[in-house]
Amino acid sequence: MQAQTSLSVQWHDVCSVDDLVTNSGVCALIAGIQVAIFSVQLDGETNVYAISNWDPIGEANVLYRGIVGTLTDKIVVASPLYKEHYDLDTGKCLEREDASVSTYPVRVDKDRVFVEL
Amino acid sequence: MNFSSRQQRIVIIGNGMVGHHFVEQLVNSEYNCHITVLSGESRLAYDRVYLSSYFSGKTAEDLALTDEKTYQDWGVKAVTNAWVSNIDRENQVVTTKAGGTYEYDTLILATGSYPFVPPIPGNDQEHCLVYRTIEDLEAISASASQSKVGVVVGGGLLGLEAANALKQAGLDTHVVEFAPQLMAVQLDPMGGELLKDKIEALGVQVHTQKATECIEAGESCRYRMKFADGTHLETDLVLFSAGIRPSDQLAKEFGLVTGERGGIVIDNQCRTSDHNIYAIGECALWDKKIYGLVAPGYAMARTAVANIIGTEGEFTGFDMSTKLKLMGVEVGSIGDAHARTPGALSYTYHNQPEGVYKKLVVDANKALVLGAVLIGDTSDYDTLLQYALNSIALPESPEALILPSAGEKPLLGADALGDTATICSCHNVSKGDIVGAIDSGCCSVGDVKSCTKAATGCGGCAALLKNIVDSELEKRGVEVSKAICEHFDYSRQELYHLIQVGQIHTFEELLEKHGKGLGCDICKPAAGSIFASVWNDYILAKQHQPLQDTNDTYLGNMQKDGTYSIVPRVAGGEITPDKLILLGDVAKRYNLYTKITGGQRIDLFGARVEQLPAIWEELVAGGFETGHAYAKALRTVKSCVGSTWCRYGVQDSVTMAIDLENRYKGLRAPHKIKFAVSGCTRECAEAQGKDIGVIATEKGWNLYVCGNGGMKPRHADLFATDLDDATLVKYIDRVLMFYAKTADRLQRTSVWMENLEGGLEYLKSVVIEDSLGICAELEAQMQHITDTYQCEWKTTIESPEALKRFRQFVNSNETDSNIQFVAERDQIRPATKAEKFSAGKAIPVELV
Structure with missing residues (x-):
């Protein structure tokens, strides 16, 4: 259960890059919000994504435990509950138009991971 | 005239394979008639094609195609040992030697053929035999038991079958052939030569270009066969298999038209010169040809039935292409194997070390297949036969059809075949029949097989059938790709092979060598499972961990609220009181819901991800191991107390x-x-x-x-x-x-x-x-x-690196506030959505 109450967005220093797991996810609690953070290595390039950890279909905080992969040209995570895919760039559910999750800006500065919300 | 007042009376003389097929087809047509079978033999129809299996242990019963009970059930009157002595064509009555009379409206002659025994002096001695009936087999068997050496006269298809029988009977076997090569009808000289080499390598001596002059008393053996070239061969047994002659005596005696060299003349409807009499099988002469194989005989039987029941049908010749295994040697012959068609061109491939020879005969324009010879490898037979039978246009380089390893073989596209193309000749199934079956709902090769019977005979068309089914399903938008997902063009089995043979240990390497993209939730767990089956590394090793489904990643079964259940191994369902107490104790302290599983274990529900390591530390210390309830793996071995x-x-x-x-x-x-x-x-x-x-x-x-x-x-x-x-x-x-x-x-x-x-x-x-x-x-x-x-939980709790994964948050020790329980029957259960919102009504259970 979560409620977004923050009035102004800001960058949060969340964790060390070492806390991330390549091609997998971890979860951070940022201002009361559960955020799933994925580190994806593709073609030698590493990208970090942050989305809400809340699975709107399974209704549980589990998205960081899903398998990361690609579907056609999209980088996605599969919900570990019912296997719907969420586009890590847009938060859109590929199987259901009416479902999506929030996405958050994320950046890596030196050895730290920052998320904006 | 009122035909409907009485049933048509149909009498069949002869109950060989073709005669029986006729009866079967007629019964299946449900045509209103009375059927009488007159068999000269003492037993009803049996399988002559597999006669030689008698020597590898099959009995007369095994070879039987039918029995009296079956015929009775079909309402067919069957008379054995019934030798026909008279056919009164005017009054339409058949009389047997025993005096039985049988009136007919339609008479079928299915009298078959008899073995041709060359007129060699001495051919009528005790151990000079033929190979056609079960009685012949009994005689061969009896003679073989008193013999060491056996000779087959005749190096054709049947002769080689007979040689196989002698070999199986344990004799030192020879084949004597008049022509310069074996199977001269079906094979070209080169193919015949290679077949000879192969058969000799199997221990059967082949003597070609030998004209036997006489069979006289022998010195080291019972007989001596003297040849025209002055040589001789000693043997205890002589088996003649030098061709067949049509059994047309009845036809000749009762005035039906027969051929100059024998055979009852029939038209395209399989009718003889008497409108009420049909002839089918090896006794029939169509277009001056006797067909000595069972398949054309069956086709004649079907034609005759069609004409009798009024659905019309024509016999217009039969393709004599053949594919078989002679003593284990693969032999195939299609159409004009000798390239006798004017202008015909040939391609040949000869691999002496491996004993493979292939010849492809095409027309002058290199557009059509006319024939082929295949020895040692008949894998191309089905494709070549389709090209030949259906006049399919050849690809640019026809030789590619018979060459090995010339890259991808141009696979015969299912679309190249017309609807009338015969796919399964055993059951006469056309491509149109297959397409029809798919249209009426079949959606797999298995469905089509059971619906049409295609590929259930010799099975030779199985690959082609699959090709057609796949292609038709694809046209209808059904996905038939074997590829596991978009990242690999391979099935799981192929991936297993690639991983094992290529010594691949990581998903990255697999992806780089054989895949594309990043992988997904289909191929990653599949690859993880294969790595485990092949190498059995620790499943949460850094390189494998991202491949696993959440259950494997956290070594527990995820439940609907994101908590996990824990199932320690209880091998065979046997558990000590101390271990039971430990489970109870742990469940109580961590406030877990407990339930007995179907596999004789105990499941502990409601553990949060961060609790798992501590719980398992206690369980491992108490002697428990992980139960793999979360894995695609061995679960339990249930037992009774025994x-x-x-x-x-x-x-x-x-x-x-x-x-x-x-x-x-x-x-x-x-x-x-x-x-x-x-x-x-x-x-x-x-x-x-x-x-x-x-x-x-x-x-x-x-x-x-x-x-x-x-x-x-x-x-x-x-x-x-x-x-x-x-x-x-x-x-x-x-x-x-x-x-x-x-x-x-x-x-x-x-x-x-x-x-x-x-x-x-x-x-x-x-x-x-x-x-x-x-x-x-x-x-x-x-x-x-x-x-x-290794117990994955034991390894995990001993690894600080692995334990880092068991955190809900990387930056906080808080717990997931959405996980809430209420009490029910003295245990916890997940709170419903409504209960979470109206916490006042439900009784929240305190989290540990």
Whole structure:
């Protein structure tokens, strides 16, 4: 259960890059919000994504435990509950138009991971 | 005239394969008629094509195609030992020697043929025999028992079959052929030569260009055959198989038109010169040709039936192409094998070291296949035959059709075939029939097979059938790709092979060498499972961890609220009071919901991800191991209490169950695997509903395989009986490893076996007879799995790196506030959505 109450967005220093797991996810609690953070290595390039950890279909905080992969040209995570895919760039559910999750800006500065919300 | 007032009377003379086929077709047509069969032999129809199997143990009963009871059930009157002495064509009455009279409206002559015995002096001696009937076989068998050497006169198809029979009867076997080569009708000289080499390598001496002058008393053997070239050969037995002659005596005697060199002349409707009489099979002469094979005889039978029942049908010749195995040597011949068509061109491929010869004959324009000869490898036969029969335009370089390793062979596209193209000649199924079956709802090769009977005869068209079905399904938008997902163009079985042979240990390497993209939730767990089956590394090793489904990643079963359930191993369902107390104690302190599972274990629900390591630390310290309830792996070996306690038990099922569970624990597979062991035939462990079921007998164990419960229950099949402990384990090793190696992703053993071509029998041949020669490898692979077993939870709690994954938050020690429980029947359960919102009504349970 979560409620977004923050009035102004800001960058949060969340964790060390070492806390991330390549091609997998971890979860951070940022201002009361559960955020799933994925580190994806593709073609030698590493990208970090942050989305809400809340699975709107399974209704549980589990998205960081899903398998990361690609579907056609999209980088996605599969919900570990019912296997719907969420586009890590847009938060859109590929199987259901009416479902999506929030996405958050994320950046890596030196050895730290920052998320904006 | 009022025909409907009485049934048509149809009399068939002869009950060989063709005569029987006629009866069968007529009965199936449900035409209103009365059928009488007059058989000159003492028994009803039997399979002459497989006569030589009599010498490898088949009996006359095995060869029988029908019996009196069947004919009775069909309403067919069958008379054996019935020699026809008169045909009164005017009054339409047949009389037998025994004095029986049979009136007919339509008469069928299916009198077959008799073996041609060359007019050689001495050919009528006691041990000079022919090869046609079961009585002949009995005579050969009796003679062989008093003989050491046997000679077959005739090097054609039948002669070589007969030679096989003599060889199987244990004789030193020779083949004597008048022509310069073997199978001169079907093969070109080069093909005949190679066939000779191969047959000689199998221990049968071949003598070509030998004209036998006489058979006289021998010195070292019973007889001596003297040849025109002055040479001779000593033998105890002579078997003539130098061709057939049509049995047309009745036709000649009663005034039907016959050919100059014999044979009852028939038209395209298979009618003789008498409108009421048909002739079919080897006694019939169509377009001056006698057909000495069963398939054209069947076609004639179908034609005659069609005309009798009024649906019309024509016999317009028959393709005599043939593919067979002679003493294990593959031989194929199509159409104009000798390239006699004016302007015909040939391509040949000869691989002497491997004993393969292929010739492709095409027309002057290199547009059509006219014929082919294949020795040693007939894998191209079906494709070439389709090209020839259906006049399909050849590709640019026709030689590619017979050349090996010239890159991808131009596969005969299903679309190149017209609807009338015959796909299965055994059951006369056209492409149109197959398309029709798909239109009416068939959506797999299996469906089409059972619907049309295609590919259920010799099976030679199986590949082509699959090709057509796949193509038709694809046109209808049904996905038939074997590719596991968009990242790999391979099936799971192919990936397994690539990983094992290529010594691939990481997903990155697999992706780089054989795939594309990043992978996904289909291929990653599949690859992770294969790595585990092949190498058995720690499943949460850094390189494997991202591949696993959440259950494997957290070594627990995720529930709907994101918590996990914990199932420690309780091998064989046997547990000490101390361990029970420990489970209770842990459950109580962590406030977990407990339930007994179907696999005789205890499941602890409601553990949050960050609690798992601490819980397992206690369980491991108390002697528990992980139960793999979360994995596609061996789950449990259920058992009854067995002979130790039970009054009825005949074996110690508990010990066996514990031993089996400990041997196979940790084995990862395409899907979960469940076992059970019952101590007696009362089967209290329900072993027949398991992937591997073991049931005690007085003498040992009966092994059942490939059963399951669940959505589509399937009874396991009895695989082997009265096994000792060691053999039981050996067979299970092999079955499981073969399954792990060849099944599709998420395919249970039951579906796997049903999809194996040849099913249970095939699995038996692989596992019991080692028909693929892989049993040693399968056992070694299983031994590796057993030897490298580790309790994943023990390894995990000892690894600080692995433990980092068991945090809800990387930056906080808070817990997931959405996980809430309420009390029910003195235990916890997840709160419903409504309960979470109106916390006042529900009784929240305090989190530990």
